[in-house]
Amino acid sequence: MxxxxxxxxxxxxxxxxxxxxxxxxxxxxxxxxxxxxxxxxxxxxxxxxxxxxxxxxxxxxxxxxxxxxxxxxxxxxxxxxxxxxxxxxxxxxxxxxxxxxxxxxxxxxxxxxxxxxxxxxxxxxxxxxxxxDTTIPYPEPEDLYDEFIQQTVYERAEVGNPYCLFAAGLWKRKAFYPHQALQFFQAAAQQNFAAAWLELGLAYEGSDLLERNPSKAVACFRHAMELGSPLAAYRLARACITGDGIVQSDEAAIACLKTALDGKIMAAALDLGIYLRTGTFNHLRLKNSPYRLIPHILPKHREAAKLFALAAQTPWKNAAVAKFYLAECYRAGDGVKAHAEHALLLYKEAIRTGDIAQEEIQTACYYTGNTARLQAAVENDGNPHAAYLLGKMLWNGERADKDRTAGKRYLKLASESGHECAAAAVELLQQKEDTSWAFSRKK
Structure with a gap:
């Protein structure tokens, strides 16, 4: 070479x-x-x-x-x-x-x-x-102490430097001066600074800076996206999906997600992948949303698997969730050749690096028979979905030793929650034990 x-x-x-x-x-x-x-x-x-x-x-x-x-x-x-x-x-x-x-x-x-x-x-x-400007002396490294730096940035902010205005906003927010932070962000936004418009949009979504206003949030995200912020495109896509502050449109959401993906926002890759795999954005909508009735599209499994692979291989906060969905593709043979061992490795990697509070990671525990992680999620956080999965495993003897007493206890916890799994937990509890049933115990 x-x-x-x-x-x-x-x-x-x-x-x-x-x-x-x-x-x-x-x-x-x-x-x-x-x-x-x-x-x-x-x-x-x-x-x-x-x-x-x-x-x-x-x-x-x-x-x-x-x-x-x-x-x-x-x-x-x-x-x-x-x-x-x-x-x-x-x-x-x-x-x-x-x-x-x-x-x-x-x-x-x-x-x-x-x-x-x-x-x-x-x-x-x-x-x-x-x-x-020769009146501004060049500082030596030992001169760059915190007070000097802050004074310099605030002085540049006063004359309208958008970078310094934005930096001052960050510092004021970190120091718990939200109203001053807001003033700096607004001033930077007036200078067409994309990051400032993004912050205003996030503030209008609900924060200590501004009262929640979905329509104004959408307007800010649109400004930021036009100025080149891919994360603003992603936030605008989410608004289009839920119809929050904007006319609901899956088509507009997809266009925004693709813009965000071009800017390497991996959350866009994950959400678009789930949409292409399931045919709907319902994973991002509330249970009572009328938009859940929008007809599903035909799944595009191959495209979905490619997006999951991209999001799984990129370091970001939800890479573990992307690994879970890629494992689902390999388990079911959706868009890729079915490969049980590869799926198992991906599930285990998702568990190792992911947050057990996320339902995808809990489901990965279910598929790998990891009762210890599920039990920790229930005992420490009272998580109803984890309780349902653990109860189901013990009740039926799926990937774990059969224990109807313990299974009943966990299923009861799930059934008394307001989670979507409550109905399935009640249905299991109403079943009578049938010794003719047989379950595989894959490990």
Whole structure:
């Protein structure tokens, strides 16, 4: 395999900020950290360098802690790229590398070295020099203490910097000043900052910032989606599914979910996969929703399995649930060739990494005979669905030793709950023991 160092300049595709000034080594920047489509934290970082492929296309801006020494090196990782001829080339990047697609919403320069910044003209593909404000001194690492950073960000917020306005909103919310946080988010939204519109939408869905207003939430999500927020597209899809604040439309929901999926929102992959497997979005609707009567579509099992595989292989909070649904596909042979062993491994992996409070993880316990996890969910949290599954296993001797006394106790707990499983639990309890029944005890 050929090995190449990255080039550090590109005359055709230089890495640049939203204001078209080039990102350069030494820039002290405000970095807005994103998790699954939502910005959750604002940090001060330093640009170690900009790295490119050998053909000049950008890899990204490599960031290091702003308080680290000027000559500090980032933590590197290597990756390979294969060309059309199958030839592989090895490159490197920093552990924290921001691509050009992410720069516009996540990076804003605060302090810059020198007297000039380089300005990129995307139409002429040429760079020019732009004078910097020399009254703003460039800080050394030891000068970047918390009070100085906050003062700098608030000063930039006062003159309308949307990144700093948003960061100030995050800090005020974290410090339990919700009304001040709201003011900063609103000001950032007026600057067409997508993340701010998303936060306002989430606030209108119900929070300590704003009174619940589904119609206003939808309007905010629409603004954020138009400005490029894939998570806003996902939230808008959920509103379309339930008809909350918007005209109900499964077709519009699917379009929004696909937009969210293009932005790598794995929740969209999971929900769209369940829809394609079951033919309905009823898993996202309340029991008494009139939209549960919408006719089901014909399942598309192969497409569903692909979406489950994507969501299962991507690190995110509900990857375990995606593994459960992929296991269901392999167990039933839906969209993939039936493979009991592969299904069992996926169920066990879902149990290992998932939250036992989720019904999918409880069902995985049922299929693998994991009575201990189900019992813990019942005894610790009083979970009715777990009680039903455990009661059913013990009552019938499914994947566990038959114990009608214990089974009856768990089924009674489930039957007295308001959960959908209550009716099935009552039906089991009304059955008389029939010794002619036979059940397999697969392990």
């Amino acid at each position: 050929q090995q190449h160092a990255n080039t550090y300049e590109s005359s055709t595709h230089p890495l640049h900020y939203a204001d078209n000034t080039l990102a350069q080594r030494g820039d002290v920047v405000l970095y807005l950290h994103e998790e699954e489509g939502r910005i959750t934290e604002a940090q001060i970082m330093r640009v170690w360098d900009c790295i490119y492929y050998q053909d000049g296309l950008p890899i990204g801006v490599v960031l290091v802690d702003a308080e680290s020494r000027r000559d500090a090196l980032p933590e590197f990782e290597t990756f390979t790229v294969k060309n059309h001829f199958g030839e592989e080339t090895k490159y490197f990047r920093g552990k924290l590398t921001v691509s050009q697609e992410k720069i516009a919403g996540h990076l804003s320069p605060l302090f810059r070295l020198g007297r000039y910044a380089r300005l990129w003209n995307p139409e002429s593909k040429l760079t020019s020099m732009q004078p910097l």
